[in-house]
Amino acid sequence: MSANIKNKNVWVFIETEYGKEKKVGFELLKPGREIADAVNQELVALVFGKDVKDVARKALAYGADKVILVDNPIFERYSTDAVTDTLMDLINKYNPDTILIGATINGRDFGPRVACRLKTGLTADCTSISYNEETGNVKWTRPAFGGNLMADIECPNNRPQMGTVRPGVYKLPLFNEDNKGEIIEEGCNISQNDIRTKIIETIKEVTENINLEEAEIIVSGGRGLGKAENFSYIRDLAKALGGAVGSSRAAVDSGWIPHAHQVGQTGKTVAPKVYIACGISGAIQHLAGMSGSDTIIAINKDKNAPIFEVAHYGIVGDLFEVIPEFIKEIDKYKNS
Amino acid sequence: MNILVCIKQVPDTTEIKINPETNTLMREGVPSIVNTFDSYALELGVRLKEEHGGKVTVMSMGPDQAKAALKECLSVGADEAYLLSDRAFGGSDTLATSFILASFAEHLEKEKGKFDLILCGKQAIDGDTGQVGPEMAEHLDIAQVTYATDIKAEGNKTLVKRENDQGYDWIEVLSPAVITVTKSGFEPRYATLKSKIAANKAEIHVLDSQSINIDVEKCGLKGSPTKVKKSYTPKKENNGIIINEETASASVQKLMSLITDKKVI
Ligand SMILES: Cc1cc2nc3c(=O)[nH]c(=O)nc-3n(C[C@H](O)[C@H](O)[C@H](O)COP(=O)(O)OP(=O)(O)OC[C@H]3O[C@@H](n4cnc5c(N)ncnc54)[C@H](O)[C@@H]3O)c2cc1C
Ligand SMILES: Nc1ncnc2c1ncn2[C@@H]1O[C@H](COP(=O)(O)O)[C@@H](O)[C@H]1O
Numbered sequence: 117m118s119a120n121i122k123n124k125n126v127w128v129f130i131e132t133e134y135g136k137e138k139k140v141g142f143e144l145l146k147p148g149r150e151i152a153d154a155v156n157q158e159l160v161a162l163v164f165g166k167d168v169k170d171v172a173r174k175a176l177a178y179g180a181d182k183v184i185l186v187d188n189p190i191f192e193r194y195s196t197d198a199v200t201d202t203l204m205d206l207i208n209k210y211n212p213d214t215i216l217i218g219a220t221i222n223g224r225d226f227g228p229r230v231a232c233r234l235k236t237g238l239t240a241d242c243t244s245i246s247y248n249e250e251t252g253n254v255k256w257t258r259p260a261f262g263g264n265l266m267a268d269i270e271c272p273n274n275r276p277q278m279g280t281v282r283p284g285v286y287k288l289p290l291f292n293e294d295n296k297g298e299i300i301e302e303g304c305n306i307s308q309n310d311i312r313t314k315i316i317e318t319i320k321e322v323t324e325n326i327n328l329e330e331a332e333i334i335v336s337g338g339r340g341l342g343k344a345e346n347f348s349y350i351r352d353l354a355k356a357l358g359g360a361v362g363s364s365r366a367a368v369d370s371g372w373i374p375h376a377h378q379v380g381q382t383g384k385t386v387a388p389k390v391y392i393a394c395g396i397s398g399a400i401q402h403l404a405g406m407s408g409s410d411t412i413i414a415i416n417k418d419k420n421a422p423i424f425e426v427a428h429y430g431i432v433g434d435l436f437e438v439i440p441e442f443i444k445e446i447d448k449y450k451n452s
Numbered sequence: 453m454n455i456l457v458c459i460k461q462v463p464d465t466t467e468i469k470i471n472p473e474t475n476t477l478m479r480e481g482v483p484s485i486v487n488t489f490d491s492y493a494l495e496l497g498v499r500l501k502e503e504h505g506g507k508v509t510v511m512s513m514g515p516d517q518a519k520a521a522l523k524e525c526l527s528v529g530a531d532e533a534y535l536l537s538d539r540a541f542g543g544s545d546t547l548a549t550s551f552i553l554a555s556f557a558e559h560l561e562k563e564k565g566k567f568d569l570i571l572c573g574k575q576a577i578d579g580d581t582g583q584v585g586p587e588m589a590e591h592l593d594i595a596q597v598t599y600a601t602d603i604k605a606e607g608n609k610t611l612v613k614r615e616n617d618q619g620y621d622w623i624e625v626l627s628p629a630v631i632t633v634t635k636s637g638f639e640p641r642y643a644t645l646k647s648k649i650a651a652n653k654a655e656i657h658v659l660d661s662q663s664i665n666i667d668v669e670k671c672g673l674k675g676s677p678t679k680v681k682k683s684y685t686p687k688k689e690n691n692g693i694i695i696n697e698e699t700a701s702a703s704v705q706k707l708m709s710l711i712t713d714k715k716v717i
Contacts, residue, residue: 133617196586196596221615225598228583232547232590237677240546240581259686260580262465265477267683274677312595312626316611321619329617333717357717376619382574382635384617390716400466411716412692413707419696429707430694437700445708446717 123213123275125160126152129203130175131218132165133194139330140218140283142178147245147286148216149179151254154247157213158182162206164199166192169299176297179289183299184210190304190311197311199226202304204233212276214254216245219280219385220329227280237271239279241385243408253277262381262400263407283329284387285408321374328377333359333390336379336406339366340395340416340435347372349439350394356446362386362406364396380405394435398423415439453506453605455497456557456567457530458588460487461514461521462578470685477685486521489573491528491640493633496603497571498529498641504605507531509564513541513552519656527643527651534560538661540668545676546579550587552671557592559664568627569610574599574634582632589630597625601636 128148130141145161152159161175164186172183184206190198203226207215215230217223219241231238239256248255253270256279260267271277328334335357337350347361354361362379363372379386381401391409396402398414398421406412407426414427415435424430431438463482471478486494497508510530512518515537522533536556544552557570570592575582582598589596601620602613612623612631625631643651661668669675693710697703711717 138617221599221617224582225586225596228546228550228586229590229596231583232550232587235547235677237545237547238583239678240583255681258580260683261463261468261477261578262580264465264468264470264685265683266686268681269678270681271678312629313597314624315621316624317622318616318618319620319622327617374619375615376617381577411711411714413711413716419694424692424694427692427694429710430692431700431703431707432694432696433700433703438704441701441704442707445704449708449712449717 123211125158125210125212126214127160127162127212127216127276128180129215129217129223130161130163130171131220131222132163132168132171132191134192135165135167137168137171137174138218138220138283139288140220140281142175142288143283143286144216144218144281145175145178145180146289147281149289151214151245151247152181154249155213160184160212162203164188164191164202172299176295176299177291177293179295180297182297185299185301186304187301188304190306190308193315194222195311195313196226196229197313198304198306200229200233201306201310203230205305206302207234207276215276215278217278217280219282223280227278231278234276236274236276236278239269239271242279242281243285245279245281254279259404263404282385282387282408284385321376328360328362328379328384328386331360331386332388333357333392334362334379334386334388335359335392335394336362336364336396337367337373337394338364338396339370341367341372344370344372346436349435353392353394353439353443356443357390359388359390364402393423393427394439396423397421398426453500453504453568454565455500455506455508456560456570457490457494457497457508457510457525458553458570458572458584459490459494459510459512459521459525460573460576461485461512461518462487462576465577484517484520486524487573487576489575489577489633489635492636492638493571493573494525494528494530495638495640496600496633496636497569499638500569500603500605501529507564509534509560511536511553511556511560513537513549513556522656523651523654524643526654527647528641532657533654534657534659536659536664540661540672543673543676544671545678546581546583546587547677548671548675550584551591551675552666553584554588554591555664555666556659557588559659566628569603570628570630572630572632574632585630585632592628592630595626595629596631597623597629598632600631600633602638603631
């Protein structure tokens, strides 16, 4: 039994910027599909952006039954007001039952704004979601206390029920171009004058081309590197594996690499297929950002470093010796 | 500038241990601290005050012991401190908490005039939600900027440096606004002996639900749409393979054979 009969369908918000989607939106179509099937409702993808018709088509290919598309230049870059007001108009028109949002910087910005306007519950930064047959609610699972505690949360009396979900915890659903569905185009009633914020300058810090959140392999370096130049070890290993470069906060604070590469509580949350931590002790704030990775490999000379408690494979050794050997072996393997 | 900073007292989550027998959090003996990100927010607020004049007020909702957190804030640059304490507020989720804090801010404005900026931490390190700031902004119907690392005031403009996926944006925001602050390059300052003594003597104003005239139906468990069904400590699978061979090359070869077998790469 659901809390409000009027509310129907599972919505997944697909965030875009500069006309390109964030992967987590498509990832959420997977749990979205499961919930929609469990209650026999439709899975609807919401695509806001500038020139994003192809993103809408991709959402269908990833399994959405329908797409609500708002294609407007106002969404080229993110603003709280434009997304909130437009989403509110659509929610009032269609009354969804459940809304899933990627727990990105922007998703965690407008999510609470919308939930508060609706006076409904929003569960933050979930690492797992499922449908609870007994209660008819979505069960949102999330870490708290820096990952020391997990909580199962439900929103029994209000609809829509909402949550933000971490990037990387769900793998992309199967992509099938033959999946067809309706794309409903909607307008947006907000104009530039209604928006209380304005981006006046953008500073790009990520030097490599691969986005950390989207990368399948990440090689991260920490204080163990000793100095900025030694990040070349990390870059070389990342290059050999076709991965992206990450870092601990200690490396960022030392000025060896820009903050945009930082993984952890005050950096990015990542969950790649392979995460390789080199010269990183594994402080809880660092683990908070990467412990969801499929396979964690740690290289550290201290056998008691906490990183080994989460590592699937750990080499106790000096990274300056281990990494060059590792690259050599990878090259050998690639050529075999 | 008239600045309000929201301060939460939290257990130091880096000090929390799990009881291996009961698999529950051991909170005893864990020190209470000012939420780390709130300290960064306060530091930015105090810097703005030092540059442009004005006042920094700090407020907290919590039990009586949260006075200690507020005193700490007074010792590092806050001018006045308010604590809102009431049993009716227990069990509040982010919607209820933000409603209470927004009502609290509006109440303080009657005395102190409109706040130009309301600063919060990016998130509290116990709840880890990061939702209270934006929800407060919505309750107050004012602008918001989250994940801020710097704030500048130029004339009547407020400029905020906000993290994004690739680096930063500088954003101009209409004041009044709620700004949530993450770790920045501006490390919170230390208290001096003198400022500590002064803070200890200073009065913390304590209010309750009646003094701010709030609808308690919208507070606490009753006012919270989300319900915690269960909480538990995550299982730690400790079956990682640690490799410690004589030479780096031997270790790497062992690793390679393991990970290629498992098709990790
Ligand atoms: C509010 C707050 C937020 C934070 N947010 C984050 C965050 O988002 N991300 C983050 O990472 N941290 C964060 N931190 C910091 C965190 O607590 C740690 O200080 C930080 O992660 C440590 O970085 P590190 O592992 O590189 O350095 P260290 O802890 O100094 O570890 C260096 C490691 O390198 C090893 N080492 C040294 N030399 C070698 C060598 N030659 N070969 C192999 N190994 C070697 C050492 O054994 C050691 O284990 C935060 C802290 C606070 C208080
Ligand atoms: N009880 C509280 N009293 C004062 N400020 C709070 C309280 N709870 C949350 N905040 C503020 O809101 C921010 C985000 O908290 P949260 O949404 O719980 O992660 C914190 O960093 C504080 O600035």
